Amino acid sequence: MLDLKFIRENPEAVKRAIEVKGVNLDLDELLRIDRELVALKQQVEAMQTERNANAKLVPKASPDERPRLIQKGKELAEEIKAREPELRAHEDALKQLLLRVPNIPHPSVPVGKDDSENVELRREGQLPEFPFQPLDHVELLERQGWADPERVARVSGSRSYLLKGDAVMLEMAVLMFALDFLRGRGLTPLSTTALVRPETFVGSGHFPGGEDQVYKIEGDELMLAGTAEVPVNSLYAGEQLSSDQLPMAYAAISAAFRSEAGSAGRDVRGLIRVHEFRKVEQYVMTRADEAEALRWFEAILENAEAILRALELPYRVVQNCTGDMGAGKVLMYDIETWVPSEGLYRETHSCSYLGDWQARRTGLRYRDEHGKLVYAHTLNNTGIAAPRILVPLLENHQRADGTIRVPQALRPYLGGREVLGVPV
Numbered sequence: 001m002l003d004l005k006f007i008r009e010n011p012e013a014v015k016r017a018i019e020v021k022g023v024n025l026d027l028d029e030l031l032r033i034d035r036e037l038v039a040l041k042q043q044v045e046a047m048q049t050e051r052n053a054n055a056k057l058v059p060k061a062s063p064d065e066r067p068r069l070i071q072k073g074k075e076l077a078e079e080i081k082a083r084e085p086e087l088r089a090h091e092d093a094l095k096q097l098l099l100r101v102p103n104i105p106h107p108s109v110p111v112g113k114d115d116s117e118n119v120e121l122r123r124e125g126q127l128p129e130f131p132f133q134p135l136d137h138v139e140l141l142e143r144q145g146w147a148d149p150e151r152v153a154r155v156s157g158s159r160s161y162l163l164k165g166d167a168v169m170l171e172m173a174v175l176m177f178a179l180d181f182l183r184g185r186g187l188t189p190l191s192t193t194a195l196v197r198p199e200t201f202v203g204s205g206h207f208p209g210g211e212d213q214v215y216k217i218e219g220d221e222l223m224l225a226g227t228a229e230v231p232v233n234s235l236y237a238g239e240q241l242s243s244d245q246l247p248m249a250y251a252a253i254s255a256a257f258r259s260e261a262g263s264a265g266r267d268v269r270g271l272i273r274v275h276e277f278r279k280v281e282q283y284v285m286t287r288a289d290e291a292e293a294l295r296w297f298e299a300i301l302e303n304a305e306a307i308l309r310a311l312e313l314p315y316r317v318v319q320n321c322t323g324d325m326g327a328g329k330v331l332m333y334d335i336e337t338w339v340p341s342e343g344l345y346r347e348t349h350s351c352s353y354l355g356d357w358q359a360r361r362t363g364l365r366y367r368d369e370h371g372k373l374v375y376a377h378t379l380n381n382t383g384i385a386a387p388r389i390l391v392p393l394l395e396n397h398q399r400a401d402g403t404i405r406v407p408q409a410l411r412p413y414l415g416g417r418e419v420l421g422v423p424v
Protein backbone atom coordinates (compact mmCIF):
# COMPACT_ATOMS: atom_id res chain seq x y z
CA MET A 1 0.00 0.00 0.00
CA LEU A 2 1.27 3.49 -0.79
CA ASP A 3 0.84 6.58 1.35
CA LEU A 4 -2.44 8.30 0.32
CA LYS A 5 -0.62 11.66 0.50
CA PHE A 6 1.95 10.35 -2.00
CA ILE A 7 -0.82 9.15 -4.33
CA ARG A 8 -2.61 12.53 -4.17
CA GLU A 9 0.63 14.37 -4.95
CA ASN A 10 1.96 11.95 -7.60
CA PRO A 11 -1.05 10.58 -9.53
CA GLU A 12 0.89 10.36 -12.79
CA ALA A 13 3.70 8.27 -11.25
CA VAL A 14 1.12 5.94 -9.70
CA LYS A 15 -0.83 5.69 -12.99
CA ARG A 16 2.40 4.75 -14.77
CA ALA A 17 3.09 2.00 -12.21
CA ILE A 18 -0.48 0.71 -12.69
CA GLU A 19 0.04 0.63 -16.42
CA VAL A 20 3.51 -0.93 -16.62
CA LYS A 21 2.63 -3.56 -14.00
CA GLY A 22 -0.66 -4.37 -15.74
CA VAL A 23 -2.68 -3.76 -12.59
CA ASN A 24 -6.46 -3.58 -12.99
CA LEU A 25 -7.19 -0.35 -11.08
CA ASP A 26 -8.81 2.99 -11.99
CA LEU A 27 -6.86 5.57 -10.02
CA ASP A 28 -9.31 8.33 -10.97
CA GLU A 29 -12.06 6.41 -9.19
CA LEU A 30 -9.86 6.11 -6.10
CA LEU A 31 -9.09 9.85 -6.18
CA ARG A 32 -12.79 10.70 -6.64
CA ILE A 33 -13.78 8.58 -3.62
CA ASP A 34 -10.95 10.18 -1.66
CA ARG A 35 -12.20 13.70 -2.51
CA GLU A 36 -15.81 12.80 -1.62
CA LEU A 37 -14.65 11.31 1.67
CA VAL A 38 -12.66 14.46 2.53
CA ALA A 39 -15.75 16.58 1.79
CA LEU A 40 -17.98 14.29 3.88
CA LYS A 41 -15.58 14.44 6.82
CA GLN A 42 -15.44 18.24 6.57
CA GLN A 43 -19.26 18.43 6.60
CA VAL A 44 -19.49 16.15 9.64
CA GLU A 45 -16.77 18.09 11.45
CA ALA A 46 -18.61 21.37 10.73
CA MET A 47 -21.81 19.85 12.14
CA GLN A 48 -19.99 18.60 15.24
CA THR A 49 -18.46 22.06 15.77
CA GLU A 50 -21.91 23.62 15.45
CA ARG A 51 -23.39 21.00 17.78
CA ASN A 52 -20.67 21.58 20.40
CA ALA A 53 -21.14 25.36 20.15
CA ASN A 54 -24.89 24.89 20.47
CA ALA A 55 -24.50 22.59 23.50
CA LYS A 56 -22.43 25.30 25.25
CA LEU A 57 -25.33 27.77 24.90
CA VAL A 58 -27.87 25.52 26.65
CA PRO A 59 -26.78 26.04 30.28
CA LYS A 60 -26.59 29.83 29.78
CA ALA A 61 -29.90 30.09 27.86
CA SER A 62 -33.10 31.58 29.31
CA PRO A 63 -35.87 29.06 30.18
CA ASP A 64 -37.90 29.90 27.10
CA GLU A 65 -34.79 29.77 24.84
CA ARG A 66 -33.56 26.40 26.17
CA PRO A 67 -36.07 23.96 24.53
CA ARG A 68 -35.26 25.32 21.07
CA LEU A 69 -31.52 24.91 21.63
CA ILE A 70 -31.98 21.37 22.94
CA GLN A 71 -34.14 20.55 19.92
CA LYS A 72 -31.48 21.98 17.61
CA GLY A 73 -28.85 19.83 19.30
CA LYS A 74 -30.98 16.75 18.73
CA GLU A 75 -31.48 17.60 15.04
CA LEU A 76 -27.75 18.11 14.55
CA ALA A 77 -27.01 14.79 16.27
CA GLU A 78 -29.50 13.10 13.90
CA GLU A 79 -27.91 14.69 10.86
CA ILE A 80 -24.44 13.58 11.95
CA LYS A 81 -25.71 10.04 12.59
CA ALA A 82 -27.39 10.01 9.17
CA ARG A 83 -24.01 10.69 7.56
CA GLU A 84 -22.34 7.71 9.29
CA PRO A 85 -23.23 4.94 6.76
CA GLU A 86 -22.10 6.99 3.76
CA LEU A 87 -18.86 7.88 5.56
CA ARG A 88 -18.18 4.22 6.41
CA ALA A 89 -18.95 3.09 2.88
CA HIS A 90 -16.52 5.61 1.43
CA GLU A 91 -13.80 4.63 3.93
CA ASP A 92 -14.22 0.93 3.11
CA ALA A 93 -14.24 1.53 -0.66
CA LEU A 94 -11.13 3.69 -0.40
CA LYS A 95 -9.32 1.09 1.74
CA GLN A 96 -10.12 -1.70 -0.74
CA LEU A 97 -8.82 0.38 -3.64
CA LEU A 98 -5.70 1.47 -1.73
CA LEU A 99 -4.80 -2.20 -1.19
CA ARG A 100 -4.68 -2.61 -4.98
CA VAL A 101 -2.37 0.32 -5.68
CA PRO A 102 0.98 -1.07 -6.90
CA ASN A 103 4.37 0.05 -5.66
CA ILE A 104 6.52 2.29 -7.86
CA PRO A 105 9.17 0.18 -9.66
CA HIS A 106 12.82 1.12 -9.20
CA PRO A 107 14.13 3.19 -12.17
CA SER A 108 16.36 0.24 -13.19
CA VAL A 109 13.37 -2.08 -13.77
CA PRO A 110 12.85 -2.90 -17.46
CA VAL A 111 9.30 -2.29 -18.72
CA GLY A 112 7.75 -5.50 -20.03
CA LYS A 113 4.52 -7.45 -20.01
CA ASP A 114 5.66 -10.91 -18.80
CA ASP A 115 8.66 -13.09 -17.93
CA SER A 116 9.69 -13.30 -21.59
CA GLU A 117 10.88 -9.70 -21.17
CA ASN A 118 12.95 -10.28 -18.03
CA VAL A 119 16.55 -9.24 -18.54
CA GLU A 120 19.46 -11.63 -17.95
CA LEU A 121 22.08 -9.92 -15.78
CA ARG A 122 24.76 -12.64 -15.54
CA ARG A 123 25.48 -16.35 -15.74
CA GLU A 124 27.60 -18.28 -13.27
CA GLY A 125 29.06 -21.80 -13.42
CA GLN A 126 30.08 -24.14 -16.21
CA LEU A 127 27.24 -26.05 -17.88
CA PRO A 128 27.81 -29.84 -17.49
CA GLU A 129 29.14 -31.86 -20.42
CA PHE A 130 27.85 -35.46 -20.27
CA PRO A 131 29.92 -38.13 -22.09
CA PHE A 132 26.76 -40.25 -21.78
CA GLN A 133 23.04 -39.76 -22.38
CA PRO A 134 21.91 -37.91 -19.22
CA LEU A 135 18.63 -38.80 -17.56
CA ASP A 136 16.01 -36.40 -16.23
CA HIS A 137 15.30 -36.24 -12.51
CA VAL A 138 12.21 -38.46 -12.72
CA GLU A 139 14.22 -41.25 -14.39
CA LEU A 140 17.10 -40.82 -11.94
CA LEU A 141 14.74 -41.13 -8.97
CA GLU A 142 12.95 -44.11 -10.46
CA ARG A 143 16.20 -46.00 -11.28
CA GLN A 144 17.34 -45.66 -7.67
CA GLY A 145 13.92 -46.56 -6.25
CA TRP A 146 13.83 -43.14 -4.62
CA ALA A 147 10.27 -42.25 -5.65
CA ASP A 148 6.86 -43.83 -6.06
CA PRO A 149 4.81 -41.44 -8.19
CA GLU A 150 1.99 -43.87 -8.96
CA ARG A 151 1.24 -44.73 -5.34
CA VAL A 152 1.51 -41.16 -4.06
CA ALA A 153 -0.76 -40.02 -6.89
CA ARG A 154 -3.35 -42.54 -5.66
CA VAL A 155 -3.04 -41.04 -2.18
CA SER A 156 -2.71 -37.36 -3.05
CA GLY A 157 -3.51 -36.81 -6.70
CA SER A 158 -1.42 -34.69 -9.07
CA ARG A 159 1.40 -32.35 -8.03
CA SER A 160 2.16 -34.59 -5.05
CA TYR A 161 5.51 -36.20 -4.33
CA LEU A 162 7.10 -38.86 -2.20
CA LEU A 163 10.82 -39.46 -1.80
CA LYS A 164 12.48 -42.63 -0.49
CA GLY A 165 15.88 -43.63 0.85
CA ASP A 166 18.84 -41.36 0.11
CA ALA A 167 16.71 -38.88 -1.84
CA VAL A 168 15.13 -38.04 1.52
CA MET A 169 18.54 -37.62 3.10
CA LEU A 170 19.53 -35.36 0.19
CA GLU A 171 16.38 -33.23 0.58
CA MET A 172 17.02 -32.82 4.32
CA ALA A 173 20.72 -32.15 3.64
CA VAL A 174 20.05 -29.21 1.31
CA LEU A 175 17.55 -27.69 3.76
CA MET A 176 19.93 -28.10 6.70
CA PHE A 177 22.86 -26.78 4.68
CA ALA A 178 20.85 -23.68 3.68
CA LEU A 179 19.84 -23.01 7.30
CA ASP A 180 23.42 -23.46 8.51
CA PHE A 181 24.80 -21.33 5.72
CA LEU A 182 22.35 -18.47 6.33
CA ARG A 183 22.94 -18.63 10.07
CA GLY A 184 26.61 -18.25 9.25
CA ARG A 185 25.71 -15.15 7.23
CA GLY A 186 24.00 -13.62 10.29
CA LEU A 187 20.38 -14.54 9.67
CA THR A 188 18.44 -15.85 12.68
CA PRO A 189 16.96 -19.28 12.03
CA LEU A 190 13.18 -19.62 12.46
CA SER A 191 10.97 -22.65 12.07
CA THR A 192 7.46 -21.41 11.39
CA THR A 193 3.96 -22.68 10.89
CA ALA A 194 2.25 -22.32 7.51
CA LEU A 195 -1.17 -21.99 9.23
CA VAL A 196 -1.97 -18.27 9.22
CA ARG A 197 -4.86 -15.83 9.61
CA PRO A 198 -6.27 -14.24 6.42
CA GLU A 199 -5.02 -10.74 7.31
CA THR A 200 -1.41 -11.96 7.09
CA PHE A 201 -1.91 -12.45 3.35
CA VAL A 202 -3.13 -8.85 3.10
CA GLY A 203 0.01 -7.78 4.99
CA SER A 204 2.33 -9.62 2.63
CA GLY A 205 0.40 -8.41 -0.43
CA HIS A 206 -0.79 -11.83 -1.61
CA PHE A 207 -4.37 -10.62 -0.95
CA PRO A 208 -6.33 -9.15 -2.60
CA GLY A 209 -5.66 -11.02 -5.83
CA GLY A 210 -3.93 -14.25 -4.84
CA GLU A 211 -6.84 -15.89 -3.01
CA ASP A 212 -7.11 -18.74 -5.52
CA GLN A 213 -3.49 -19.81 -4.85
CA VAL A 214 -4.19 -20.47 -1.17
CA TYR A 215 -5.60 -23.63 0.45
CA LYS A 216 -8.37 -22.79 2.93
CA ILE A 217 -9.65 -25.00 5.75
CA GLU A 218 -13.34 -25.80 6.00
CA GLY A 219 -14.86 -24.16 9.06
CA ASP A 220 -11.60 -22.58 10.18
CA GLU A 221 -10.40 -19.01 9.52
CA LEU A 222 -6.80 -20.25 9.23
CA MET A 223 -5.31 -20.78 5.77
CA LEU A 224 -2.14 -22.46 4.48
CA ALA A 225 0.65 -20.07 3.43
CA GLY A 226 2.66 -20.71 0.27
CA THR A 227 5.81 -19.19 1.81
CA ALA A 228 7.17 -18.38 5.29
CA GLU A 229 7.28 -14.76 4.07
CA VAL A 230 3.58 -14.55 5.03
CA PRO A 231 3.79 -15.51 8.73
CA VAL A 232 7.21 -13.90 9.29
CA ASN A 233 6.08 -10.61 7.71
CA SER A 234 3.26 -10.42 10.26
CA LEU A 235 5.23 -11.47 13.37
CA TYR A 236 5.66 -7.84 14.46
CA ALA A 237 2.40 -6.52 12.99
CA GLY A 238 1.02 -3.54 14.86
CA GLU A 239 4.02 -3.15 17.20
CA GLN A 240 6.03 0.04 17.64
CA LEU A 241 9.61 -1.20 17.20
CA SER A 242 12.63 0.84 18.20
CA SER A 243 15.18 1.83 15.60
CA ASP A 244 17.87 -0.31 17.20
CA GLN A 245 15.76 -3.43 16.77
CA LEU A 246 16.33 -3.09 13.00
CA PRO A 247 17.54 -4.56 10.75
CA MET A 248 16.01 -7.97 11.48
CA ALA A 249 17.13 -10.82 9.24
CA TYR A 250 15.62 -14.29 9.41
CA ALA A 251 16.13 -17.67 7.74
CA ALA A 252 12.69 -19.21 8.17
CA ILE A 253 12.03 -22.85 7.35
CA SER A 254 8.44 -23.92 6.84
CA ALA A 255 6.19 -26.10 4.80
CA ALA A 256 4.66 -24.20 1.88
CA PHE A 257 1.30 -24.97 0.27
CA ARG A 258 0.15 -23.79 -3.15
CA SER A 259 -2.93 -24.71 -5.16
CA GLU A 260 -1.07 -23.77 -8.37
CA ALA A 261 -4.42 -22.66 -9.76
CA GLY A 262 -3.78 -21.43 -13.27
CA SER A 263 -0.71 -23.65 -13.79
CA ALA A 264 -2.70 -26.52 -15.32
CA GLY A 265 -0.52 -28.54 -17.66
CA ARG A 266 2.74 -26.84 -16.60
CA ASP A 267 5.48 -28.95 -14.97
CA VAL A 268 3.03 -31.74 -14.20
CA ARG A 269 5.82 -34.34 -14.11
CA GLY A 270 8.24 -34.64 -11.23
CA LEU A 271 9.31 -32.25 -8.49
CA ILE A 272 9.29 -28.76 -10.04
CA ARG A 273 5.74 -27.67 -9.21
CA VAL A 274 4.00 -29.50 -6.33
CA HIS A 275 1.22 -28.57 -3.92
CA GLU A 276 3.32 -28.87 -0.76
CA PHE A 277 7.04 -28.24 -0.44
CA ARG A 278 9.58 -27.02 2.07
CA LYS A 279 11.45 -23.75 1.86
CA VAL A 280 14.11 -21.88 3.82
CA GLU A 281 13.08 -18.25 3.35
CA GLN A 282 15.28 -15.19 3.81
CA TYR A 283 13.21 -12.33 5.28
CA VAL A 284 14.64 -8.91 6.20
CA MET A 285 13.06 -5.86 7.83
CA THR A 286 15.15 -2.67 7.67
CA ARG A 287 14.85 1.01 8.54
CA ALA A 288 13.17 3.24 5.95
CA ASP A 289 16.41 3.92 4.11
CA GLU A 290 16.48 2.81 0.46
CA ALA A 291 20.29 2.71 0.27
CA GLU A 292 20.48 0.41 3.33
CA ALA A 293 17.63 -1.74 2.02
CA LEU A 294 19.28 -2.09 -1.39
CA ARG A 295 22.49 -3.25 0.34
CA TRP A 296 20.36 -5.93 2.01
CA PHE A 297 18.88 -6.80 -1.39
CA GLU A 298 22.40 -7.47 -2.68
CA ALA A 299 23.23 -9.42 0.51
CA ILE A 300 20.28 -11.84 0.36
CA LEU A 301 20.79 -12.24 -3.39
CA GLU A 302 24.45 -13.08 -2.79
CA ASN A 303 23.48 -15.53 -0.02
CA ALA A 304 21.35 -17.49 -2.48
CA GLU A 305 24.03 -17.37 -5.17
CA ALA A 306 26.63 -18.58 -2.68
CA ILE A 307 24.38 -21.51 -1.76
CA LEU A 308 24.03 -22.44 -5.45
CA ARG A 309 27.80 -22.13 -5.96
CA ALA A 310 28.33 -24.40 -2.91
CA LEU A 311 25.94 -26.90 -4.50
CA GLU A 312 28.06 -26.58 -7.65
CA LEU A 313 25.03 -25.68 -9.76
CA PRO A 314 25.22 -23.40 -12.82
CA TYR A 315 22.70 -20.57 -12.65
CA ARG A 316 21.81 -17.16 -14.03
CA VAL A 317 20.40 -14.04 -12.47
CA VAL A 318 17.60 -12.19 -14.27
CA GLN A 319 15.95 -8.88 -13.46
CA ASN A 320 12.17 -9.18 -13.51
CA CYS A 321 10.42 -6.72 -15.81
CA THR A 322 7.47 -4.62 -14.63
CA GLY A 323 4.93 -7.18 -15.91
CA ASP A 324 6.54 -10.06 -13.99
CA MET A 325 7.27 -8.54 -10.59
CA GLY A 326 3.91 -8.28 -8.87
CA ALA A 327 2.20 -5.20 -7.43
CA GLY A 328 4.26 -4.73 -4.28
CA LYS A 329 7.80 -4.94 -5.60
CA VAL A 330 10.21 -2.07 -6.09
CA LEU A 331 12.92 -4.40 -7.37
CA MET A 332 12.97 -8.15 -8.11
CA TYR A 333 15.59 -10.57 -9.41
CA ASP A 334 14.98 -14.26 -10.06
CA ILE A 335 17.78 -16.79 -9.88
CA GLU A 336 17.32 -19.58 -12.41
CA THR A 337 19.28 -22.82 -12.10
CA TRP A 338 20.35 -24.98 -15.05
CA VAL A 339 18.16 -28.06 -15.71
CA PRO A 340 20.03 -30.24 -18.25
CA SER A 341 17.01 -32.34 -19.28
CA GLU A 342 15.15 -29.18 -20.34
CA GLY A 343 18.23 -27.38 -21.65
CA LEU A 344 16.87 -24.40 -19.73
CA TYR A 345 17.52 -22.31 -16.66
CA ARG A 346 14.49 -22.75 -14.34
CA GLU A 347 13.54 -20.38 -11.51
CA THR A 348 14.71 -21.64 -8.10
CA HIS A 349 14.94 -18.36 -6.15
CA SER A 350 13.08 -15.04 -6.19
CA CYS A 351 14.61 -11.95 -4.51
CA SER A 352 12.42 -8.92 -3.82
CA TYR A 353 12.57 -5.45 -2.26
CA LEU A 354 9.20 -3.92 -1.40
CA GLY A 355 10.04 -0.57 0.23
CA ASP A 356 7.40 0.23 2.86
CA TRP A 357 4.53 -1.20 0.75
CA GLN A 358 4.21 -4.39 2.85
CA ALA A 359 4.94 -2.58 6.12
CA ARG A 360 2.09 -0.09 5.51
CA ARG A 361 -0.33 -3.00 4.95
CA THR A 362 0.96 -4.99 7.91
CA GLY A 363 1.47 -2.12 10.40
CA LEU A 364 5.26 -2.59 10.76
CA ARG A 365 6.55 0.66 12.30
CA TYR A 366 9.54 1.79 14.35
CA ARG A 367 10.52 5.00 16.14
CA ASP A 368 13.31 6.71 14.21
CA GLU A 369 16.08 8.78 15.84
CA HIS A 370 13.72 11.76 16.02
CA GLY A 371 11.08 9.70 17.82
CA LYS A 372 8.88 9.71 14.71
CA LEU A 373 6.88 6.56 13.89
CA VAL A 374 8.04 5.36 10.46
CA TYR A 375 7.08 2.33 8.35
CA ALA A 376 9.92 -0.18 7.95
CA HIS A 377 11.17 -1.55 4.62
CA THR A 378 10.94 -5.29 3.86
CA LEU A 379 12.77 -7.71 1.60
CA ASN A 380 12.68 -11.43 0.96
CA ASN A 381 14.52 -14.05 -1.06
CA THR A 382 14.43 -17.81 -1.28
CA GLY A 383 17.26 -19.50 0.60
CA ILE A 384 16.45 -22.92 -0.81
CA ALA A 385 13.22 -24.63 -1.82
CA ALA A 386 12.95 -28.40 -1.85
CA PRO A 387 12.10 -30.55 -3.72
CA ARG A 388 12.47 -28.14 -6.68
CA ILE A 389 16.23 -27.73 -6.05
CA LEU A 390 16.64 -31.52 -6.26
CA VAL A 391 15.80 -31.32 -9.96
CA PRO A 392 19.00 -29.45 -10.96
CA LEU A 393 20.94 -31.13 -8.16
CA LEU A 394 20.21 -34.69 -9.32
CA GLU A 395 20.51 -33.89 -13.02
CA ASN A 396 23.72 -31.85 -12.94
CA HIS A 397 25.51 -34.28 -10.61
CA GLN A 398 24.39 -37.54 -12.19
CA ARG A 399 27.11 -40.00 -13.22
CA ALA A 400 27.12 -42.42 -16.12
CA ASP A 401 26.05 -45.31 -13.84
CA GLY A 402 22.98 -43.40 -12.56
CA THR A 403 24.53 -42.56 -9.18
CA ILE A 404 24.71 -38.97 -7.92
CA ARG A 405 27.93 -37.15 -6.97
CA VAL A 406 27.50 -35.28 -3.69
CA PRO A 407 28.81 -31.68 -3.78
CA GLN A 408 31.53 -31.09 -1.19
CA ALA A 409 29.30 -28.73 0.85
CA LEU A 410 26.64 -31.40 1.42
CA ARG A 411 28.94 -34.26 2.42
CA PRO A 412 28.99 -33.31 6.14
CA TYR A 413 25.18 -33.68 6.08
CA LEU A 414 25.35 -37.09 4.42
CA GLY A 415 27.77 -38.88 6.67
CA GLY A 416 30.71 -37.86 4.48
CA ARG A 417 29.41 -39.80 1.50
CA GLU A 418 30.68 -38.62 -1.90
CA VAL A 419 28.19 -40.57 -3.98
CA LEU A 420 24.53 -41.48 -3.46
CA GLY A 421 22.73 -44.41 -5.01
CA VAL A 422 23.88 -47.66 -6.56
CA PRO A 423 25.11 -48.22 -10.13
CA VAL A 424 22.07 -49.10 -12.26
Ligand SMILES: Nc1ncnc2c1ncn2[C@@H]1O[C@H](COS(=O)(=O)NC(=O)[C@@H](N)CO)[C@@H](O)[C@H]1O
Pocket residue numbers: 226227228229258260271272273274275277279281282347348349350351380381382383385386387388389
Ligand atom coordinates in the same frame (compact mmCIF):
# COMPACT_ATOMS: atom_id res chain seq x y z
N1 LIG B 1 4.57 -25.16 -6.51
C1 LIG B 1 5.87 -25.19 -6.18
N2 LIG B 1 6.50 -26.37 -6.04
C2 LIG B 1 7.81 -26.43 -5.69
N3 LIG B 1 8.57 -25.34 -5.47
C3 LIG B 1 7.96 -24.14 -5.59
C4 LIG B 1 6.61 -23.99 -5.95
N4 LIG B 1 6.30 -22.65 -5.99
C5 LIG B 1 7.44 -22.00 -5.67
N5 LIG B 1 8.44 -22.88 -5.43
C6 LIG B 1 9.81 -22.56 -5.05
O1 LIG B 1 9.77 -21.49 -4.12
C7 LIG B 1 10.57 -20.42 -4.61
C8 LIG B 1 10.01 -19.11 -4.11
O2 LIG B 1 8.67 -18.98 -4.55
S1 LIG B 1 8.23 -17.56 -5.07
O3 LIG B 1 6.81 -17.55 -5.10
O4 LIG B 1 8.91 -17.35 -6.31
N6 LIG B 1 8.79 -16.46 -4.05
C9 LIG B 1 8.53 -16.50 -2.73
O5 LIG B 1 7.78 -17.32 -2.23
C10 LIG B 1 9.27 -15.45 -1.91
N7 LIG B 1 8.77 -15.47 -0.56
C11 LIG B 1 10.76 -15.76 -1.95
O6 LIG B 1 11.02 -17.09 -1.56
C12 LIG B 1 10.52 -20.58 -6.11
O7 LIG B 1 11.61 -19.91 -6.72
C13 LIG B 1 10.63 -22.09 -6.23
O8 LIG B 1 11.98 -22.52 -6.04
